[in-house]
Amino acid sequence: KNQVEQSPQSLIILEGKNCTLQCNYTVSPFSNLRWYKQDTGRGPVSLTIMTFSENTKSNGRYTATLDADTKQSSLHITASQLSDSASYICVVSVIARGSQGNLIFGKGTKLSVKP
């Protein structure tokens, strides 16, 4: 079964520190990997989309990496801000469609940035 596992489940860091969130997937055939940010009470918002051939992509202070061989991705947040407090969701797209559709969602990592 196609699955996306994220770690840690939750994380608390101090403002200004860096952090890295992990995403492992067992999805085939792979099309692309996405990271979303979801603020409390809001809908998810796209941060990055990476295809098989891309191993790194940045969006401001957010940098996503992808290792398609080991089926792992990470999201690195630099110089964290209070506004980074949110859930971060890893989503993997498959080429073949099943009942889950093309998008397989992880459960998310809840990040809290403290002053």
Place this chain on the structure above:
Amino acid sequence: NAGVTQTPKFQVLKTGQSMTLQCAQDMNHEYMSWYRQDPGMGLRLIHYSVGAGITDQGEVPNGYNVSRSTTEDFPLRLLSAAPSQTSVYFCASKKAGGPGGELFFGEGSRLTVL
């Protein structure tokens, strides 16, 4: 640019009642979908549509109906609400079906069934 608009934002129902969650997008996207988000679980696909007049079931379709009479609108109907349908519902759209393309989400509709 409004993007994806969901109404209502909050709703309380009694068991057995029916209701419709509205979703509209103004980006001329062919693909629209409904997800539910429950604590400790990832977003789960309920129904989706790849164009007007075309709908299909997702992972958790039971108890829900959809229709797609226009490109812009994709309402989700709860036929006879049950407490298990207490959840946050998200509508999302992208330009076309298939694995590519950025997915845009609405702000969510929080439903409580008593």
